[in-house]
Amino acid sequence: MELRLTPAERAFAETVRGFFATEYPQDVLAKVREGSLLTREDQVRAQCALQSRGWFAIGWPEQFGGPGWTPTERYIFEQELERAGAPNIIPMAVIYIGPIICAFGTPEQRQRWLPDILESRAMWAQGYSEPESGSDLASLGMSAVRDGDDYILDGTKIWTSGAHWADWIFCLVRTSRGERKQQGISLVCVPMDAPGVRVEPIISIDGTHELNRVTFDRVRTPIANRIGEEGQGWHYANVLLASERLSYAHIGRKKSDLQAIRRMASDLPGDFAETMIEEPGFAERLASVEIAASVIEISVLRALTGEPDAAVISALKIACTEAAQQITELWLELADRYRQPFLERTLSGWNRTLPEAKRFAVPQTASYLFERAQTIYGGATEVQKNIIWRLLARANALPRQGQAVS
Amino acid sequence: MDFTFSDEQVQLRSSLQSYLAERNGFERRVKISRSEPGWSADLWRGLAEELGIIGAALPESVGGIGGGPVETMIIMEELGASLVLEPYFETAVVAAGLLQAGGREAELEAIVRGDARYAFAWAEPEGRYRYHHVGTRAVRDGSGWRLSGMKAVVGAAPWATHLLVSARTGGDIRDRDGISLFLVDPAACGVAMRGYPTIDGRRAADIRFDDVQVDATALVGTEGTSLSLIEKVGDVAIAALGAEALGVMRRLVQDTIDYTRQRRQFGQPISSFQALQHRMVDMFMKLELATSAVYLATLSLDADATERAKAASAAKVSVGQALRFIGQNAVQLHGGMGMTDELPVGHYFKRATVIEGELGSTDYHLARYAELSKAAA
Known part of the structure; x- marks a missing residue:
């Protein structure tokens, strides 16, 4: 066992850090720093900058355009991206569907979709949840009925992040009603401009528009747009969900947030003490979240570099998202009464009217509200606990320490 | 000792409740909030003239009805349950409290008439x-x-x-x-x-x-000596804002119970899952204790300064912890729907988040309570 990075890994971290300091679009970093919302164009430029080094499709096999990193190198990269304050990569295309196309797509599908994802020519949305199928995703009802070489799609998808920016949407649809509800689900890709696709914005609790309702009214899409076999969509989606769950870790972001909180708390005046960092209640809460983040990091690293255990992956989804929410609560305390202003963060100079020391409060309060979603999406905490319990209830299921690898 | 409401107080609550149900429904309130002025002059007039609510807790000498902190508590709780935007708290509780101590009768009369709004x-x-x-x-x-x-x-x-x-x-x-x-x-x-x-x-x-x-x-008032008055009215304000929070939380708990009973997943209402039942029971328990804390603060407003201040801080801590737990879990149990602007739950959660950080956060009042207890020992 060894906690430290190798000299080569440290050198890699240096290289990545240098990239973000000089080659990455600095105006995007500035926007994120002040809490302004990014445009689609900002996101595209940021992604293209990553791709200029071949660092965009980080989870793809090398033959399709992935960087060919070890799990540790990938982790270092993500840490540095988050430490630099770069926006998270929009996961739908490159993290969620890309690896599935690599693994289960036909050569034609790979040829058609992967280059556009790599070069940020196409954005994608994920069509999984439905109004009546959230936690119980396998009960989904959007139907795909064969008609010649096409499927005819009817139904509604909900909570679709970025559907208003997307060129394609990948959907779980019901192609047959089998004995088990998990059977008869297929994975079908649909161009967003297909006749009958309608996108309706859902305004979130923080006033932003990220989510949508997408309805499909007799939408025709070629059967050739189905990924993998008919009726196997649930299996592909689960491969995806497993990789999705650890993408929630965002350890680098947590660490840099905690550092920023500590810095800011040292400057902001307290009520009973000179500064907020000397207020005992705040200092203890900050310390306990710092401890949680540093311990979670080791768990994430163990999961990434060893054999992934399903119970551990689900447990870490809970731990990581709860820690992220606790961080937003620390920000909220620093915001004090400046949690109240609600300002339009798409306009440039939106924060000019606020005292400089309190400008952070607006985006951080929005985060406090919006990040409540972390324990809901990708399988709510309560559902993860059911999954973990089902795994633990099997005989000898408890993950074991120090077993010889068979 | 008596924790019952008088007939007049029961009547006050029910008439305010039905008035607000009719005049400040969820959709209507959202529309008012997004309008240019952001508040309704009609509703304000109605509260002053039709219901006489604005002067309910102010003395008869300035045109009020002569009620006290319990009337304020009842009114604030109902305003919270309906998420009323109009500045009753700022005007009839906080400003009126300061002006009363300063003997400003003319200003108080204008408040009771509904002609003045304060910040x-x-x-x-x-x-x-x-x-x-x-x-x-x-x-x-x-x-x-x-x-x-x-x-x-x-x-x-x-x-x-x-x-x-x-x-x-x-x-x-x-x-x-x-x-x-x-x-x-x-x-x-x-x-x-x-x-x-x-x-x-x-x-x-x-x-x-x-x-x-x-x-x-x-x-x-007098020059240079207003801090103790401001602190006293601050405690009055905590009792009132705490009562508003009770109205907010009552609605959050009720909406969550209703939602989980009608939302079906895995072939059954999600309220049939014990993990969720216990969570909602925890929410109810927090609400019950917060209610007692608000009673304590309200009924201690005429006590000596330390006792009054300790009761106010105790209330703000209890209410603050309850607001956070109930607000966050109401959103969680509503799932994605809780994250939208479409259902009331998100709006109540945001009001809860503001109240939690107003007049001193939970951390602040824990420290204040500790300081007051230490000084009194």
């Missing part, structure tokens, strides 16, 4: 929650005064016909002595108000006072 500008950008963190200065100018300084996140200020402003007539920032109260016309020369919407659908403003001239009658 209390006490906080400053660097000051967090201490009322004596006052950097705004008032210097003598002939028989009057000139005010200069900056006030932060002044609730309901864009709607106000009058501002009450704490300013220093002596001493240094954070001194307890030397704080005075002034009545200022928001349209006066040198008042620069930067208004904005707030996350809970109301309005507030940061206000700069730049050599604002006021005459001698602007001074409310």
Whole structure:
């Protein structure tokens, strides 16, 4: 066992850090720093900058355009991206569907979709949840009925992040009603401009528009747009969900947030003490979240570099998202009464009217509200606990320490 | 000892409830909140004239009904349950409390009539929650005064016909002595108000006072000794805001119970899962204890200063913890729907988030309670 990075890994971290300091679009970093919302164009430029080094499709096999990193190198990269304050990569295309196309797509599908994802020519949305199928995703009802070489799609998808920016949407649809509800689900890709696709914005609790309702009214899409076999969509989606769950870790972001909180708390005046960092209640809460983040990091690293255990992956989804929410609560305390202003963060100079020391409060309060979603999406905490319990209830299921690898 | 409501108090609650159900329904309130003024002059008139609510807890000598803290508690709880935007709290609780101590009968009469709306500008950008963190200065100018300084996140200020402003007539920032109260016309020369919407659908403003001239009658109460009055009214305000929070939480708990009973997943209502049942029971328990804490604060308002202040801090801590737990879990149990602007739950959660951070956060009042207990021992 060894906690430290190798000299080569440290050198890699240096290289990545240098990239973000000089080659990455600095105006995007500035926007994120002040809490302004990014445009689609900002996101595209940021992604293209990553791709200029071949660092965009980080989870793809090398033959399709992935960087060919070890799990540790990938982790270092993500840490540095988050430490630099770069926006998270929009996961739908490159993290969620890309690896599935690599693994289960036909050569034609790979040829058609992967280059556009790599070069940020196409954005994608994920069509999984439905109004009546959230936690119980396998009960989904959007139907795909064969008609010649096409499927005819009817139904509604909900909570679709970025559907208003997307060129394609990948959907779980019901192609047959089998004995088990998990059977008869297929994975079908649909161009967003297909006749009958309608996108309706859902305004979130923080006033932003990220989510949508997408309805499909007799939408025709070629059967050739189905990924993998008919009726196997649930299996592909689960491969995806497993990789999705650890993408929630965002350890680098947590660490840099905690550092920023500590810095800011040292400057902001307290009520009973000179500064907020000397207020005992705040200092203890900050310390306990710092401890949680540093311990979670080791768990994430163990999961990434060893054999992934399903119970551990689900447990870490809970731990990581709860820690992220606790961080937003620390920000909220620093915001004090400046949690109240609600300002339009798409306009440039939106924060000019606020005292400089309190400008952070607006985006951080929005985060406090919006990040409540972390324990809901990708399988709510309560559902993860059911999954973990089902795994633990099997005989000898408890993950074991120090077993010889068979 | 008696924790029952009188017949008149029961009547007050039910008439306010039905009035608000009719006049301040969810959709209507959202529309008012998003309108240009952001509040409803009609609703305000109605509260003053049809219901007589604005003067319900004010003395008959100024046209009120002569009720007390319990009436305020009932009114505030119902305003919370309906997420009323209009500045009852700022005007009829906080400003009226300050003006009563200053013997300002004419101003109080205008409040009762529904002709005046107030905002209390006490906080400053660097000051967090201490009322004596006052950097705004008032210097003598002939028989009057000139005010200069900056006030932060002044609730309901864009709607106000009058501002009450704490300013220093002596001493240094954070001194307890030397704080005075002034009545200022928001349209006066040198008042620069930067208004904005707030996350809970109301309005507030940061206000700069730049050599604002006021005459001698602007001074409310006596010069330099207003801190203890402000702190006392601060405790009155905590009891009232705590009551509003009870209304907010009652609705959050009820909506969550209703939603989980009708939302079906895995072939059954999600309320049939024990993990969710117990969570909602925990929410109910927090609400029950917060209710008692608000009673304690309300019924201690005429006690000596330390006891009153401890009861207020105890209430703000209990209410603050309950608001956070109930608010967060109401959203969680509503799932994705809780994250939208479409259902009431998100709006109530945002009001809960504001109340939690108003008049001192939970951390602040834990520390204040500890300090008061230490001093009293």
